Amino acid sequence: MTSTTRTRRRAADEPLEERPGPSRRRFLARRWLALLLVLAVLGLTYVIMFTPLVGVREVEVLGTRELAADAVRDAAAIEPGTPMARLDTDEVARRVAELPRVFEVNVSRSFPSTVEIHVTERTPVAVVPDSDGVHLVDRTGADYATVPARPKGLPVLKVVKVAPDDPATHAAVTVFGAIPDQLRGRVVELSADSPGDVRLKLRNGKTIKWGDAQDNDRKAAVLAPLLTRPGRTYDVATPDFPTVS
CATH class of the missing domain: 3.40.50.11690 (Cell division protein FtsQ/DivIB)
Structure with a gap:
């Protein structure tokens, strides 16, 4: 057996040197980054769901003939600044449908800040x-x-x-x-x-x-x-x- 072969075998028999893991500083940095991301998501969710920043600024009424648009808005009773994501469109539609002239109503969100009320009047x-x-x-x-x-x-x-x-x-x-x-x-x-x-x-x-x-x-x-x-x-x-x- 040649010396070259013995050298290779000894090298193969020797344990491989382990690569060093991430340093403590890098580990802490990653944990802080993950925490910041979670806080950012929670903060954005709070802003969207519980503040008027992404709230209702305009209520647009479509399809009326005899009904006044303001009468529909009054019946809808949407408070300015109501968070768009939390607006109960079914409840708004129910309130508008109580107007005697309304045959059908559909309420939808138009982000970032408009609510559209589509009304079909009775004929x-x-x-x-x-x-x-x-x-x-x-x-x-x-x-x-x-x-x-x-x-x-x-x-x-x-x-x-x-x-x-x-x-x-x-x-x-x-x-x-x-x-x-x-x-x-x-x-x-x-x-x-x-x-x-x-x-x-x-x-x-x-x-x-x-x-x-x-x-x-x-x-x-x-x-x-x-x-x-x-x-x-x-x-x-x-x-x-x-x-x-």
Whole structure:
């Protein structure tokens, strides 16, 4: 065996020299850095969640027609400076939805400091004249506003009790929403003594007995040619056996 080989073997047999670990100073520096990072995160979280620094500065109202934007802001009741991250948008939407004219509302955050309130107002489909004015009724049957005069083109709704949960009201507004636009514009009175007895009175004095709010497409198809025949009352409550009298 050569001397070179013996030298290599001795070198292999000798224990490897361990590399020195990080110094105490470096170890402490790393610990301080980690602590500072944690404190920075906690501080930033506190600023975002509990201070007005990233708070509400503007409330933008979109989609209103009859409603005043300030009325929506008042109903929303968002305190200036409220932290954006902690703002309960569902609660704000619930408060705005209590406004009678509001059909639907969506509240969203637009960082860094704006809250957007998107409002869809109710649209009247019929009116109910009363001693205090003309009540507006939307497609759900809700009596949501009172105006001094009857808006042009809206029929008078005649039911015992106007309410979204009233079966006769629900049947009447459902039928009115289902009839063709051309016919809808000719209706001056919409009535229902019961959910199965919806009637439409036209501008020319003719009456349509519609019946219940079922088979509306079929009834509309049958009614179109039926109205070309002379008569005063057109009954499509049973669309397979329509009558004119």
